[in-house]
Amino acid sequence: MAKHPVDPALQECDPPPSGKLSRERMLACALEIIDRDGIEKLTMRRLARALNHDPMSLYRYAPNKAALLDGVAETVLDQLAVDPTDADWTAQLRAVARQYRRLVLSHPHVVPLLVTRPLATPLALRPRGTLRPLEAVLTLLTRAGFTDADALHVYRALFALLHGHVLDELRExxxxxxxxxxxxxxxxxxxxxxxxxxxxxxxxxxxxxxxxAELERGLDILLTGLNTTLTPTP
Structure with missing residues:
Protein backbone atom coordinates (compact mmCIF):
# COMPACT_ATOMS: atom_id res chain seq x y z
CA MET A 1 0.00 0.00 0.00
CA ALA A 2 1.44 3.35 -1.00
CA LYS A 3 2.38 5.74 1.78
CA HIS A 4 2.29 9.51 1.62
CA PRO A 5 4.75 11.88 3.27
CA VAL A 6 3.60 13.14 6.65
CA ASP A 7 2.15 16.64 6.42
CA PRO A 8 4.77 18.90 8.13
CA ALA A 9 1.94 20.89 9.70
CA LEU A 10 0.55 17.75 11.35
CA GLN A 11 3.57 16.22 13.05
CA GLU A 12 1.57 15.75 16.25
CA CYS A 13 -0.46 13.09 14.43
CA ASP A 14 2.52 10.74 14.17
CA PRO A 15 1.39 7.15 13.58
CA PRO A 16 2.17 4.49 16.20
CA PRO A 17 5.61 2.86 16.01
CA SER A 18 4.11 -0.31 14.52
CA GLY A 19 2.74 1.73 11.63
CA LYS A 20 -0.63 0.02 12.05
CA LEU A 21 -3.72 2.19 11.88
CA SER A 22 -6.52 1.86 14.43
CA ARG A 23 -9.87 3.56 14.80
CA GLU A 24 -8.74 5.11 18.08
CA ARG A 25 -5.59 6.59 16.53
CA MET A 26 -7.51 7.84 13.52
CA LEU A 27 -10.11 9.59 15.69
CA ALA A 28 -7.47 11.05 18.01
CA CYS A 29 -5.67 12.55 15.01
CA ALA A 30 -8.94 13.85 13.55
CA LEU A 31 -9.69 15.55 16.88
CA GLU A 32 -6.24 17.16 16.89
CA ILE A 33 -6.84 18.60 13.42
CA ILE A 34 -10.27 19.90 14.43
CA ASP A 35 -8.89 21.40 17.66
CA ARG A 36 -6.26 23.28 15.71
CA ASP A 37 -7.98 24.25 12.48
CA GLY A 38 -11.72 23.61 12.82
CA ILE A 39 -14.12 21.05 11.38
CA GLU A 40 -14.11 22.52 7.89
CA LYS A 41 -10.36 21.85 7.54
CA LEU A 42 -10.71 18.14 8.28
CA THR A 43 -10.84 15.93 5.18
CA MET A 44 -10.25 12.22 4.77
CA ARG A 45 -7.29 12.93 2.50
CA ARG A 46 -5.66 15.37 4.92
CA LEU A 47 -6.19 12.99 7.81
CA ALA A 48 -4.58 10.18 5.82
CA ARG A 49 -1.55 12.37 5.10
CA ALA A 50 -1.26 13.24 8.78
CA LEU A 51 -1.28 9.56 9.69
CA ASN A 52 1.06 8.66 6.82
CA HIS A 53 -1.49 6.20 5.43
CA ASP A 54 -3.33 5.79 2.17
CA PRO A 55 -6.75 7.52 2.25
CA MET A 56 -8.51 4.27 1.39
CA SER A 57 -7.25 2.71 4.64
CA LEU A 58 -9.36 5.18 6.63
CA TYR A 59 -12.59 3.97 5.08
CA ARG A 60 -12.21 0.71 6.95
CA TYR A 61 -12.97 2.63 10.14
CA ALA A 62 -15.20 5.44 8.82
CA PRO A 63 -17.11 5.06 5.52
CA ASN A 64 -17.39 8.83 5.06
CA LYS A 65 -16.68 12.16 6.74
CA ALA A 66 -20.04 12.14 8.53
CA ALA A 67 -19.12 8.86 10.24
CA LEU A 68 -15.70 10.30 11.05
CA LEU A 69 -17.28 13.33 12.73
CA ASP A 70 -19.64 11.08 14.68
CA GLY A 71 -16.61 9.16 15.88
CA VAL A 72 -14.92 12.36 17.01
CA ALA A 73 -18.03 13.30 19.01
CA GLU A 74 -17.96 9.87 20.64
CA THR A 75 -14.26 10.28 21.44
CA VAL A 76 -14.94 13.54 23.29
CA LEU A 77 -18.01 12.28 25.14
CA ASP A 78 -16.16 9.13 26.20
CA GLN A 79 -14.31 11.47 28.56
CA LEU A 80 -17.56 12.52 30.27
CA ALA A 81 -17.88 10.31 33.34
CA VAL A 82 -21.31 9.82 34.91
CA ASP A 83 -21.66 7.71 38.05
CA PRO A 84 -25.22 6.34 37.97
CA THR A 85 -24.76 4.79 41.44
CA ASP A 86 -24.12 8.12 43.21
CA ALA A 87 -26.67 8.46 46.02
CA ASP A 88 -26.48 12.26 45.77
CA TRP A 89 -28.01 12.92 42.36
CA THR A 90 -27.67 16.71 42.60
CA ALA A 91 -23.96 16.49 43.39
CA GLN A 92 -23.48 14.06 40.50
CA LEU A 93 -25.30 16.31 38.03
CA ARG A 94 -23.19 19.23 39.18
CA ALA A 95 -20.03 17.16 38.66
CA VAL A 96 -21.21 16.16 35.18
CA ALA A 97 -21.92 19.78 34.31
CA ARG A 98 -18.46 20.89 35.40
CA GLN A 99 -16.85 18.10 33.40
CA TYR A 100 -18.87 18.97 30.32
CA ARG A 101 -17.82 22.60 30.50
CA ARG A 102 -14.15 21.63 30.81
CA LEU A 103 -14.42 19.28 27.83
CA VAL A 104 -16.02 21.92 25.64
CA LEU A 105 -13.48 24.58 26.59
CA SER A 106 -10.73 22.08 25.75
CA HIS A 107 -12.29 21.34 22.35
CA PRO A 108 -14.25 24.45 21.32
CA HIS A 109 -14.30 23.53 17.62
CA VAL A 110 -16.15 20.32 18.50
CA VAL A 111 -19.16 22.23 19.87
CA PRO A 112 -21.18 21.91 16.62
CA LEU A 113 -20.77 18.13 16.81
CA LEU A 114 -22.12 18.08 20.36
CA VAL A 115 -24.77 20.79 20.26
CA THR A 116 -26.14 21.41 16.76
CA ARG A 117 -25.26 18.33 14.67
CA PRO A 118 -27.40 15.92 16.76
CA LEU A 119 -30.48 18.05 16.03
CA ALA A 120 -30.47 16.81 12.44
CA THR A 121 -30.21 13.14 13.44
CA PRO A 122 -33.02 11.03 14.92
CA LEU A 123 -32.15 9.83 18.40
CA ALA A 124 -31.86 6.13 17.53
CA LEU A 125 -29.55 6.91 14.58
CA ARG A 126 -27.03 8.88 16.62
CA PRO A 127 -23.71 7.24 17.50
CA ARG A 128 -24.23 4.98 20.49
CA GLY A 129 -21.30 6.53 22.30
CA THR A 130 -23.07 9.89 22.29
CA LEU A 131 -26.14 8.31 23.90
CA ARG A 132 -24.30 6.74 26.83
CA PRO A 133 -24.27 9.93 28.96
CA LEU A 134 -28.04 10.15 28.45
CA GLU A 135 -28.55 6.54 29.54
CA ALA A 136 -26.25 7.01 32.54
CA VAL A 137 -28.04 10.18 33.70
CA LEU A 138 -31.44 8.51 33.29
CA THR A 139 -30.17 5.58 35.38
CA LEU A 140 -28.86 7.96 38.05
CA LEU A 141 -32.18 9.78 38.30
CA THR A 142 -34.48 6.75 38.19
CA ARG A 143 -32.37 5.12 40.91
CA ALA A 144 -32.91 8.30 42.92
CA GLY A 145 -36.68 7.83 42.63
CA PHE A 146 -37.66 9.93 39.61
CA THR A 147 -40.10 8.50 37.13
CA ASP A 148 -38.67 7.71 33.70
CA ALA A 149 -40.43 10.72 32.19
CA ASP A 150 -39.28 13.11 34.94
CA ALA A 151 -35.72 11.80 34.62
CA LEU A 152 -35.81 12.71 30.94
CA HIS A 153 -37.15 16.18 31.79
CA VAL A 154 -34.25 16.69 34.20
CA TYR A 155 -31.71 15.57 31.60
CA ARG A 156 -33.16 17.90 29.00
CA ALA A 157 -33.19 20.84 31.41
CA LEU A 158 -29.58 20.19 32.45
CA PHE A 159 -28.19 19.95 28.94
CA ALA A 160 -30.28 22.86 27.70
CA LEU A 161 -28.55 24.91 30.41
CA LEU A 162 -25.13 23.48 29.54
CA HIS A 163 -25.44 24.03 25.80
CA GLY A 164 -26.64 27.59 26.27
CA HIS A 165 -23.90 28.26 28.77
CA VAL A 166 -21.01 26.93 26.70
CA LEU A 167 -22.19 28.73 23.59
CA ASP A 168 -22.37 31.95 25.57
CA GLU A 169 -18.99 31.41 27.21
CA LEU A 170 -17.28 30.71 23.90
CA ARG A 171 -18.82 33.76 22.27
CA GLU A 172 -16.61 36.80 21.86
CA ALA A 213 -19.06 31.07 38.49
CA GLU A 214 -21.83 31.69 35.95
CA LEU A 215 -22.32 27.95 35.49
CA GLU A 216 -22.50 27.38 39.24
CA ARG A 217 -25.16 30.06 39.55
CA GLY A 218 -27.17 28.52 36.74
CA LEU A 219 -26.90 25.08 38.36
CA ASP A 220 -28.03 26.53 41.70
CA ILE A 221 -31.17 27.90 40.04
CA LEU A 222 -31.85 24.73 38.04
CA LEU A 223 -31.25 22.21 40.81
CA THR A 224 -33.18 24.23 43.38
CA GLY A 225 -36.10 24.38 40.99
CA LEU A 226 -35.91 20.66 40.27
CA ASN A 227 -35.88 19.84 43.95
CA THR A 228 -38.98 21.96 44.39
CA THR A 229 -41.03 20.77 41.43
CA LEU A 230 -39.81 17.24 40.72
CA THR A 231 -39.26 15.57 44.06
CA PRO A 232 -38.17 11.93 43.59
CA THR A 233 -40.11 9.15 45.29
CA PRO A 234 -38.11 7.60 48.17
Whole structure:
Protein backbone atom coordinates (compact mmCIF):
# COMPACT_ATOMS: atom_id res chain seq x y z
CA MET A 1 0.00 0.00 0.00
CA ALA A 2 1.44 3.35 -1.00
CA LYS A 3 2.38 5.74 1.78
CA HIS A 4 2.29 9.51 1.62
CA PRO A 5 4.75 11.88 3.27
CA VAL A 6 3.60 13.14 6.65
CA ASP A 7 2.15 16.64 6.42
CA PRO A 8 4.77 18.90 8.13
CA ALA A 9 1.94 20.89 9.70
CA LEU A 10 0.55 17.75 11.35
CA GLN A 11 3.57 16.22 13.05
CA GLU A 12 1.57 15.75 16.25
CA CYS A 13 -0.46 13.09 14.43
CA ASP A 14 2.52 10.74 14.17
CA PRO A 15 1.39 7.15 13.58
CA PRO A 16 2.17 4.49 16.20
CA PRO A 17 5.61 2.86 16.01
CA SER A 18 4.11 -0.31 14.52
CA GLY A 19 2.74 1.73 11.63
CA LYS A 20 -0.63 0.02 12.05
CA LEU A 21 -3.72 2.19 11.88
CA SER A 22 -6.52 1.86 14.43
CA ARG A 23 -9.87 3.56 14.80
CA GLU A 24 -8.74 5.11 18.08
CA ARG A 25 -5.59 6.59 16.53
CA MET A 26 -7.51 7.84 13.52
CA LEU A 27 -10.11 9.59 15.69
CA ALA A 28 -7.47 11.05 18.01
CA CYS A 29 -5.67 12.55 15.01
CA ALA A 30 -8.94 13.85 13.55
CA LEU A 31 -9.69 15.55 16.88
CA GLU A 32 -6.24 17.16 16.89
CA ILE A 33 -6.84 18.60 13.42
CA ILE A 34 -10.27 19.90 14.43
CA ASP A 35 -8.89 21.40 17.66
CA ARG A 36 -6.26 23.28 15.71
CA ASP A 37 -7.98 24.25 12.48
CA GLY A 38 -11.72 23.61 12.82
CA ILE A 39 -14.12 21.05 11.38
CA GLU A 40 -14.11 22.52 7.89
CA LYS A 41 -10.36 21.85 7.54
CA LEU A 42 -10.71 18.14 8.28
CA THR A 43 -10.84 15.93 5.18
CA MET A 44 -10.25 12.22 4.77
CA ARG A 45 -7.29 12.93 2.50
CA ARG A 46 -5.66 15.37 4.92
CA LEU A 47 -6.19 12.99 7.81
CA ALA A 48 -4.58 10.18 5.82
CA ARG A 49 -1.55 12.37 5.10
CA ALA A 50 -1.26 13.24 8.78
CA LEU A 51 -1.28 9.56 9.69
CA ASN A 52 1.06 8.66 6.82
CA HIS A 53 -1.49 6.20 5.43
CA ASP A 54 -3.33 5.79 2.17
CA PRO A 55 -6.75 7.52 2.25
CA MET A 56 -8.51 4.27 1.39
CA SER A 57 -7.25 2.71 4.64
CA LEU A 58 -9.36 5.18 6.63
CA TYR A 59 -12.59 3.97 5.08
CA ARG A 60 -12.21 0.71 6.95
CA TYR A 61 -12.97 2.63 10.14
CA ALA A 62 -15.20 5.44 8.82
CA PRO A 63 -17.11 5.06 5.52
CA ASN A 64 -17.39 8.83 5.06
CA LYS A 65 -16.68 12.16 6.74
CA ALA A 66 -20.04 12.14 8.53
CA ALA A 67 -19.12 8.86 10.24
CA LEU A 68 -15.70 10.30 11.05
CA LEU A 69 -17.28 13.33 12.73
CA ASP A 70 -19.64 11.08 14.68
CA GLY A 71 -16.61 9.16 15.88
CA VAL A 72 -14.92 12.36 17.01
CA ALA A 73 -18.03 13.30 19.01
CA GLU A 74 -17.96 9.87 20.64
CA THR A 75 -14.26 10.28 21.44
CA VAL A 76 -14.94 13.54 23.29
CA LEU A 77 -18.01 12.28 25.14
CA ASP A 78 -16.16 9.13 26.20
CA GLN A 79 -14.31 11.47 28.56
CA LEU A 80 -17.56 12.52 30.27
CA ALA A 81 -17.88 10.31 33.34
CA VAL A 82 -21.31 9.82 34.91
CA ASP A 83 -21.66 7.71 38.05
CA PRO A 84 -25.22 6.34 37.97
CA THR A 85 -24.76 4.79 41.44
CA ASP A 86 -24.12 8.12 43.21
CA ALA A 87 -26.67 8.46 46.02
CA ASP A 88 -26.48 12.26 45.77
CA TRP A 89 -28.01 12.92 42.36
CA THR A 90 -27.67 16.71 42.60
CA ALA A 91 -23.96 16.49 43.39
CA GLN A 92 -23.48 14.06 40.50
CA LEU A 93 -25.30 16.31 38.03
CA ARG A 94 -23.19 19.23 39.18
CA ALA A 95 -20.03 17.16 38.66
CA VAL A 96 -21.21 16.16 35.18
CA ALA A 97 -21.92 19.78 34.31
CA ARG A 98 -18.46 20.89 35.40
CA GLN A 99 -16.85 18.10 33.40
CA TYR A 100 -18.87 18.97 30.32
CA ARG A 101 -17.82 22.60 30.50
CA ARG A 102 -14.15 21.63 30.81
CA LEU A 103 -14.42 19.28 27.83
CA VAL A 104 -16.02 21.92 25.64
CA LEU A 105 -13.48 24.58 26.59
CA SER A 106 -10.73 22.08 25.75
CA HIS A 107 -12.29 21.34 22.35
CA PRO A 108 -14.25 24.45 21.32
CA HIS A 109 -14.30 23.53 17.62
CA VAL A 110 -16.15 20.32 18.50
CA VAL A 111 -19.16 22.23 19.87
CA PRO A 112 -21.18 21.91 16.62
CA LEU A 113 -20.77 18.13 16.81
CA LEU A 114 -22.12 18.08 20.36
CA VAL A 115 -24.77 20.79 20.26
CA THR A 116 -26.14 21.41 16.76
CA ARG A 117 -25.26 18.33 14.67
CA PRO A 118 -27.40 15.92 16.76
CA LEU A 119 -30.48 18.05 16.03
CA ALA A 120 -30.47 16.81 12.44
CA THR A 121 -30.21 13.14 13.44
CA PRO A 122 -33.02 11.03 14.92
CA LEU A 123 -32.15 9.83 18.40
CA ALA A 124 -31.86 6.13 17.53
CA LEU A 125 -29.55 6.91 14.58
CA ARG A 126 -27.03 8.88 16.62
CA PRO A 127 -23.71 7.24 17.50
CA ARG A 128 -24.23 4.98 20.49
CA GLY A 129 -21.30 6.53 22.30
CA THR A 130 -23.07 9.89 22.29
CA LEU A 131 -26.14 8.31 23.90
CA ARG A 132 -24.30 6.74 26.83
CA PRO A 133 -24.27 9.93 28.96
CA LEU A 134 -28.04 10.15 28.45
CA GLU A 135 -28.55 6.54 29.54
CA ALA A 136 -26.25 7.01 32.54
CA VAL A 137 -28.04 10.18 33.70
CA LEU A 138 -31.44 8.51 33.29
CA THR A 139 -30.17 5.58 35.38
CA LEU A 140 -28.86 7.96 38.05
CA LEU A 141 -32.18 9.78 38.30
CA THR A 142 -34.48 6.75 38.19
CA ARG A 143 -32.37 5.12 40.91
CA ALA A 144 -32.91 8.30 42.92
CA GLY A 145 -36.68 7.83 42.63
CA PHE A 146 -37.66 9.93 39.61
CA THR A 147 -40.10 8.50 37.13
CA ASP A 148 -38.67 7.71 33.70
CA ALA A 149 -40.43 10.72 32.19
CA ASP A 150 -39.28 13.11 34.94
CA ALA A 151 -35.72 11.80 34.62
CA LEU A 152 -35.81 12.71 30.94
CA HIS A 153 -37.15 16.18 31.79
CA VAL A 154 -34.25 16.69 34.20
CA TYR A 155 -31.71 15.57 31.60
CA ARG A 156 -33.16 17.90 29.00
CA ALA A 157 -33.19 20.84 31.41
CA LEU A 158 -29.58 20.19 32.45
CA PHE A 159 -28.19 19.95 28.94
CA ALA A 160 -30.28 22.86 27.70
CA LEU A 161 -28.55 24.91 30.41
CA LEU A 162 -25.13 23.48 29.54
CA HIS A 163 -25.44 24.03 25.80
CA GLY A 164 -26.64 27.59 26.27
CA HIS A 165 -23.90 28.26 28.77
CA VAL A 166 -21.01 26.93 26.70
CA LEU A 167 -22.19 28.73 23.59
CA ASP A 168 -22.37 31.95 25.57
CA GLU A 169 -18.99 31.41 27.21
CA LEU A 170 -17.28 30.71 23.90
CA ARG A 171 -18.82 33.76 22.27
CA GLU A 172 -16.61 36.80 21.86
CA UNK A 173 -17.70 39.36 24.46
CA UNK A 174 -15.52 42.33 23.67
CA UNK A 175 -15.34 44.41 20.49
CA UNK A 176 -12.03 45.87 21.59
CA UNK A 177 -10.25 43.92 24.38
CA UNK A 178 -7.54 46.59 24.69
CA UNK A 179 -10.03 49.34 25.57
CA UNK A 180 -10.15 50.22 29.28
CA UNK A 181 -13.59 51.80 29.30
CA UNK A 182 -16.17 49.01 29.68
CA UNK A 183 -18.82 50.77 27.61
CA UNK A 184 -16.39 51.22 24.75
CA UNK A 185 -14.89 47.77 25.14
CA UNK A 186 -18.25 46.06 24.61
CA UNK A 187 -19.48 48.58 22.09
CA UNK A 188 -22.38 49.48 24.38
CA UNK A 189 -21.71 53.18 23.78
CA UNK A 190 -23.47 52.67 20.46
CA UNK A 191 -26.76 51.96 22.24
CA UNK A 192 -28.99 54.92 23.15
CA UNK A 193 -28.82 55.47 26.90
CA UNK A 194 -32.53 56.26 27.14
CA UNK A 195 -33.52 52.96 25.47
CA UNK A 196 -31.01 50.61 27.10
CA UNK A 197 -30.14 52.06 30.52
CA UNK A 198 -29.99 48.70 32.31
CA UNK A 199 -27.84 47.01 29.68
CA UNK A 200 -25.41 49.93 29.59
CA UNK A 201 -25.31 49.92 33.38
CA UNK A 202 -24.21 46.28 33.35
CA UNK A 203 -21.08 47.01 31.31
CA UNK A 204 -18.67 46.29 34.16
CA UNK A 205 -20.49 43.08 35.10
CA UNK A 206 -20.49 41.95 31.48
CA UNK A 207 -16.77 42.54 31.04
CA UNK A 208 -15.94 40.65 34.23
CA UNK A 209 -17.77 37.51 33.06
CA UNK A 210 -16.62 34.40 34.97
CA UNK A 211 -17.70 31.25 33.13
CA UNK A 212 -17.18 28.86 36.02
CA ALA A 213 -19.06 31.07 38.49
CA GLU A 214 -21.83 31.69 35.95
CA LEU A 215 -22.32 27.95 35.49
CA GLU A 216 -22.50 27.38 39.24
CA ARG A 217 -25.16 30.06 39.55
CA GLY A 218 -27.17 28.52 36.74
CA LEU A 219 -26.90 25.08 38.36
CA ASP A 220 -28.03 26.53 41.70
CA ILE A 221 -31.17 27.90 40.04
CA LEU A 222 -31.85 24.73 38.04
CA LEU A 223 -31.25 22.21 40.81
CA THR A 224 -33.18 24.23 43.38
CA GLY A 225 -36.10 24.38 40.99
CA LEU A 226 -35.91 20.66 40.27
CA ASN A 227 -35.88 19.84 43.95
CA THR A 228 -38.98 21.96 44.39
CA THR A 229 -41.03 20.77 41.43
CA LEU A 230 -39.81 17.24 40.72
CA THR A 231 -39.26 15.57 44.06
CA PRO A 232 -38.17 11.93 43.59
CA THR A 233 -40.11 9.15 45.29
CA PRO A 234 -38.11 7.60 48.17
Missing amino acids: HADNPEENDDLLRLGLHRLPADEFPLLRGLATTLTSYDGA
